[in-house]
Amino acid sequence: MTLSMTEKPTKGSKTNFKDILFKWSEAQGLEVKVKGQWGRARVRPCFPHLSPMEYLSIVDIESKELVLVERMSDLDKCSSEALNRALEESKFMFKIIEILEIKDSFDLRTWRVKTTSGPRQFFTKLSDWPVVLSDNVIYIRDLYEDQYVIDDLNKVIGDGVKMLKALI
Amino acid sequence: MNLNNESKVSERLKQSDRLPESLRLMVGQGIIAYSMVDLSSRFNLVESWVVLTKNTIEYFLQFESTWERKTINISHVCSAKEIENLSNKRLEISDKSGELLLTLRYSLRQQRPMSLVVFLINEGIKLGFIGQVNKSPDCIYQEELLKPLAESAASENKSSKDVIWRLLTYLKPYRGQVALGGLGAACMTVLSLVPGLLTGYLIDDVIKPFQSGVITHKEGLYIFTLCIAALFGTHILREFFAWVRLKTMSIMGEFVARDLRDEVYEHMHGLSLSFFDKRQTGSLISRVSSDTDRIWDFVAFGIVEVSTSILLLFTLSGVLIYLDAPLGLMVSAPVPVLLWLIYRHGQKMQLLFLRAWRKWSDLTDCLSDTIPGIKVVKAFNKGQEEVSKFNQRNAVLLDEFNSIHKAWTSFWPVLMLLIRGLVVAVWFFGVPRVLEHVAAFNEGAQNAASIGLTPGVFISFVVFMTMFVQPIEVIGQMARMINRATSSAHRVFEVLDRSAEVVDTKKAIELKTLKGEIEFKNVTFTYDGVRPVLKNLSFKINPGEVIGLVGPSGSGKTTITNLISRFYDVTSGEITVDGYNLKELDTASFKSHLGVVLQDPFLFHGNILENIRYAKPDADLLDVIAAAKVANAHEFIMKLTNGYETIVGERGQSLSGGERQRVSIARAVLRNPKILILDEATSSVDTETEKKIQEALDRLVKGRTVFAIAHRLSTIASADRILVIKDGELVESGTHQELIDNPKGTYTKFVTLQTNLNKIGG
Ligand SMILES: Nc1ncnc2c1ncn2[C@@H]1O[C@H](COP(=O)(O)OP(=O)(O)OP(=O)(O)O)[C@@H](O)[C@H]1O
Ligand SMILES: [Mg+2]
Numbered sequence: 046m047t048l049s050m051t052e053k054p055t056k057g058s059k060t061n062f063k064d065i066l067f068k069w070s071e072a073q074g075l076e077v078k079v080k081g082q083w084g085r086a087r088v089r090p091c092f093p094h095l096s097p098m099e100y101l102s103i104v105d106i107e108s109k110e111l112v113l114v115e116r117m118s119d120l121d122k123c124s125s126e127a128l129n130r131a132l133e134e135s136k137f138m139f140k141i142i143e144i145l146e147i148k149d150s151f152d153l154r155t156w157r158v159k160t161t162s163g164p165r166q167f168f169t170k171l172s173d174w175p176v177v178l179s180d181n182v183i184y185i186r187d188l189y190e191d192q193y194v195i196d197d198l199n200k201v202i203g204d205g206v207k208m209l210k211a212l213i
Numbered sequence: 214m215n216l217n218n219e220s221k222v223s224e225r226l227k228q229s230d231r232l233p234e235s236l237r238l239m240v241g242q243g244i245i246a247y248s249m250v251d252l253s254s255r256f257n258l259v260e261s262w263v264v265l266t267k268n269t270i271e272y273f274l275q276f277e278s279t280w281e282r283k284t285i286n287i288s289h290v291c292s293a294k295e296i297e298n299l300s301n302k303r304l305e306i307s308d309k310s311g312e313l314l315l316t317l318r319y320s321l322r323q324q325r326p327m328s329l330v331v332f333l334i335n336e337g338i339k340l341g342f343i344g345q346v347n348k349s350p351d352c353i354y355q356e357e358l359l360k361p362l363a364e365s366a367a368s369e370n371k372s373s374k375d376v377i378w379r380l381l382t383y384l385k386p387y388r389g390q391v392a393l394g395g396l397g398a399a400c401m402t403v404l405s406l407v408p409g410l411l412t413g414y415l416i417d418d419v420i421k422p423f424q425s426g427v428i429t430h431k432e433g434l435y436i437f438t439l440c441i442a443a444l445f446g447t448h449i450l451r452e453f454f455a456w457v458r459l460k461t462m463s464i465m466g467e468f469v470a471r472d473l474r475d476e477v478y479e480h481m482h483g484l485s486l487s488f489f490d491k492r493q494t495g496s497l498i499s500r501v502s503s504d505t506d507r508i509w510d511f512v513a514f515g516i517v518e519v520s521t522s523i524l525l526l527f528t529l530s531g532v533l534i535y536l537d538a539p540l541g542l543m544v545s546a547p548v549p550v551l552l553w554l555i556y557r558h559g560q561k562m563q564l565l566f567l568r569a570w571r572k573w574s575d576l577t578d579c580l581s582d583t584i585p586g587i588k589v590v591k592a593f594n595k596g597q598e599e600v601s602k603f604n605q606r607n608a609v610l611l612d613e614f615n616s617i618h619k620a621w622t623s624f625w626p627v628l629m630l631l632i633r634g635l636v637v638a639v640w641f642f643g644v645p646r647v648l649e650h651v652a653a654f655n656e657g658a659q660n661a662a663s664i665g666l667t668p669g670v671f672i673s674f675v676v677f678m679t680m681f682v683q684p685i686e687v688i689g690q691m692a693r694m695i696n697r698a699t700s701s702a703h704r705v706f707e708v709l710d711r712s713a714e715v716v717d718t719k720k721a722i723e724l725k726t727l728k729g730e731i732e733f734k735n736v737t738f739t740y741d742g743v744r745p746v747l748k749n750l751s752f753k754i755n756p757g758e759v760i761g762l763v764g765p766s767g768s769g770k771t772t773i774t775n776l777i778s779r780f781y782d783v784t785s786g787e788i789t790v791d792g793y794n795l796k797e798l799d800t801a802s803f804k805s806h807l808g809v810v811l812q813d814p815f816l817f818h819g820n821i822l823e824n825i826r827y828a829k830p831d832a833d834l835l836d837v838i839a840a841a842k843v844a845n846a847h848e849f850i851m852k853l854t855n856g857y858e859t860i861v862g863e864r865g866q867s868l869s870g871g872e873r874q875r876v877s878i879a880r881a882v883l884r885n886p887k888i889l890i891l892d893e894a895t896s897s898v899d900t901e902t903e904k905k906i907q908e909a910l911d912r913l914v915k916g917r918t919v920f921a922i923a924h925r926l927s928t929i930a931s932a933d934r935i936l937v938i939k940d941g942e943l944v945e946s947g948t949h950q951e952l953i954d955n956p957k958g959t960y961t962k963f964v965t966l967q968t969n970l971n972k973i974g975g
Binding site for chain 2: 071072073087089093106134135136137138139149151152155160163164165166167168172174187188189190191192193207211212213
């Protein structure tokens with residue numbers, strides 16, 4: 046049954062989400078009820094940058110896909126809240142609110158930023174450029190593969206913004 | 214080195230370089246490993262620590278000014294699992310009933326030290342306690358944390374000054390030339406002041422006295438001729454010194470660059486494979502090629518150019534002030550301002566260059582994507598779209614380039630205007646004083662010489678003013694030049710500073726002949742210092758035995774052959790060859806008895822003949838053909854138009870995987886090694902080719918000790934003995950028949966799988 050749900054993600058097909066429930070707890074994380082059985086699960090967006098709230102792949106602890114949730118609105122309120130909470134973790138990126146400085150040195154670019162999680166200094170290679178998505182959204186991936194997002198280029202502040210604009 | 218790492222963690226990553234002292238006190242002795250855990254459950258950056266001791270997992274969370282401590286006994290833990298998210302990981306430690314005992318969240322920056330912790334916990338779950346690690350926990354933590362940074366950054370945080378000093382030490386063997394070049398440059402600089410002074414002299418001491426009848430026409434003409442001769446002589450001398458300087462310095466620069474290139478290249482060959490594992494080929498190539506070239510540029514021209522410019526500026530200012538203090542000061546004082554303006558302009562240009570580079574890389578991405586992928590583009594008929602994408606990016610690039618041109622073209626005229634402004638100022642303040650002087654002179658005043666400004670000095674001033682431009686320009690660009698040179702030097706020195714991990718002992722034993730007996734005694738090996746890839750491996754191979762190595766991907770088969778080839782040294786235990794410890798053998802003499810066919814056979818750019826002869830360049834042509842025949846390569850080689858002289862390798866005719874394998878087998882055959890290592894390619898080849906390779910191998914193994922890592926049943930089944938490796942351990946060994954008799958054995962499963970696959974394959 047689980048297979049048939051994920052096998053054919055035909056457009057607009059209505060999966061019956063009535064028997065699928067989610068819950069979230071600090072202790073156990075995300076849990077999903079599929080076919081009457083509760084089990085621990087994880088959620089991974091198929092398009093983490095393009096469309097992080099849609100097309101969510103729900104997998105069990107062995108990373109086997111249980112179900113593909115196309116839209117949150119398919120779920121009941123309780124479930125979508127639980128899923129939201131879990132998503133917070135799986136799509137977490139450092140959100141940059143201020144760029145204090147961007148400095149190029151011998152072979153690294155050093156970024157000194159303030160994020161919603163706290164201040165951070167990170168590095169990218171000189172030849173690695175930030176990725177610009179539409180609507181002034183910018184993604185940066187550092188040497189350690191950590192990801193940083195600037196939600197709106199026009200709203201970010203700091204002395205380094207001028208330099209950032211040269212990089213995009 | 215350790216100290217260096219500490220400061221790198223704290224300065225570059227801006228986080229604690231080690232477990233805080235207070236936590237060490239709380240845990241006490243016996244810390245095996247630890248890592249910082251940097252995210253809270255609400256995804257704020259925090260400092261918390263997970264510490265492993267023999268029996269416990271300790272977790273410390275900072276809570277205001279105290280540490281909240283949680284201790285978990287390893288015997289209660291049943292699983293430790295890492296869960297990957299986009300930009301963070303979560304570690305779940307749970308007990309037997311599946312209840313979560315601890316959940317830790319951390320950014321990917323912490324993932325290396327954390328994955329070690331997880332590895333140790335998982336080993337601990339099996340053993341019942343957490344095993345010891347050879348290195349100190351601080352050392353492991355810092356090394357693991359810094360690895361990604363260290364792999365992509367050459368800069369060891371040294372200052373440019375140190376780098377330049379070190380670069381200058383390369384000039385030492387060429388002291389004579391440096392002195393000569395420096396002298397040439399200094400003479401040239403001083404001589405370039407002569408024409409200006411001579412002009413002044415001509416006016417004040419020849420024309421003026423002649424005008425007022427102090428000297429006769431004949432005397433005047435005589436001095437004038439002398440002046441011309443002096444001027445001409447000065448120019449000749451100046452150009453002579455220019456020639457001396459340019460020639461000695463550029464030739465010496467080439468020597469320095471050659472020395473560096475030789476040294477780097479030679480040093481690279483001495484380095485262990487682990488150095489190359491971590492770096493991109495391109496970056497290593499550029500260190501030998503373009504980086505040393507930039508250094509040449511700097512040594513040959515940069516150093517002299519900058520020092521002569523500084524010298525010229527100072528002497529010019531000095532001479533001007535000497536000639537006339539007020540006017541001289543007026544001209545020299547704005548120079549620092551001009552330099553600052555140039556520096557500022559340089560900064561601005563840097564940003565513009567960066568922008569252009571960004572757009573440039575967009576454009577080249579376009580090329581490097583579509584040209585290799587041209588088949589796909591054509592298949593989907595996307596040519597037109599790709600063209601318009603290219604045009605679009607090209608247009609953006611044009612804008613960037615144009616703004617660069619706008620910036621520099623508008624800056625330099627303004628700067629020149631400022632310098633010309635100084636000339637005008639010299640006129641403005643100088644001419645009235647000249648007139649004053651002339652008036653006093655005409656009136657026949659006694660002290661006329663000290664009144665106002667003589668016309669000669671004024672003319673000298675005007676001439677000298679034009680000489681200000683060039684040194685200012687050079688000094689303005691100094692920062693960029695030094696930057697370029699030091700970053701190149703940095704990268705070169707980084708290679709030179711590495712020391713080889715595999716080194717011969719002082720009294721290395723040279724083996725003239727080799728029987729080919731190999732023994733592994735409790736060999737343990739790790740690439741990273743913690744995770745063992747081979748675990749306590751022991752086996753003995755008799756001379757002339759053919760060994761088949763079998764096991765799942767990643768089980769450590771290639772690693773075993775890497776150790777026999779001495780690409781790496783064992784972590785513990787020992788490998789003996791004919792009873793000698795491999796570490797005590799002379800590497801060169803040992804390798805002359807060793808033939809290797811790598812998993813991914815590599816052919817150098819060149820023809821097939823050269824590739825086969827690589828191991829033995831003086832081999833007879835007939836021997837080459839014989840070797841190719843043994844390797845079953847002769848036939849296909851002769852089908853190529855140029856036979857053995859067909860160019861292969863990167864840009865030449867591309868050979869198929871099976872063909873390349875056979876050429877590299879021929880290479881190994883030609884060497885006639887006592888020990889032969891064959892790492893069979895994982896990729897499948899058709900049955901026909903497989904048969905050919907198999908035939909080649911059968912001929913090859915006679916009279917040698919052979920390690921064959923095989924994926925194909927046909928290869929393995931013909932081995933004298935088969936070793937089955939799983940997770941770095943020897944799980945089964947014996948002949949094909951012996952092993953297959955055990956219905957539950959790993960080998961039997963493998964064979965069944967292979968046979969089934971063959972059936973599917975038909
Ligand atoms: N240079 C290296 N640095 C770090 N780890 C390595 C390196 N080479 C191999 N490893 C790791 O060591 C383990 C054993 O690798 P190895 O190449 O020996 O496997 P293998 O048995 O030859 O596999 P395959 O059949 O796929 O060739 C793997 O987990 C691999 O990731
Ligand atoms: Mg291998």
